[in-house]
Amino acid sequence: MNIINHEGIILLEQPFVKVTPFTRPPYEQLKKTFRTSQKYYEKELLYLSSSMSVLVTKSDAEKVTPDDATKAIDAMVTRLQNLKRKVKLDYMKL
Numbered sequence: 001m002n003i004i005n006h007e008g009i010i011l012l013e014q015p016f017v018k019v020t021p022f023t024r025p026p027y028e029q030l031k032k033t034f035r036t037s038q039k040y041y042e043k044e045l046l047y048l049s050s051s052m053s054v055l056v057t058k059s060d061a062e063k064v065t066p067d068d069a070t071k072a073i074d075a076m077v078t079r080l081q082n083l084k085r086k087v088k089l090d091y092m093k094l
Contacts, residue, residue, distance in 0.1 A: 033090075033093070037086075037090050040086065041083065041086075041087070044079060044082075044083045045083075047079065048076055048079060048080065051072065051075070051076055052076065055069060055072050055073070
């Protein structure tokens, strides 16, 4: 019985595959997606940490009202929920 060597077929077809922006190899596409996701996560986490430090600084100086603090925390929670949704979507793509 003949056994198909899939890796050998891929190696034979490699020189005939044109790499265009629309037909990238899976590894390159995965790497690009990872970099994009990583930048998004870092940006969101940096924003959240800076918002939290600003809120703490204002509360230490007693320059923040409870309503302002609640609004700021609600905004941070909303951004965290969006980040969580994005992480779940990215995880499901894998």
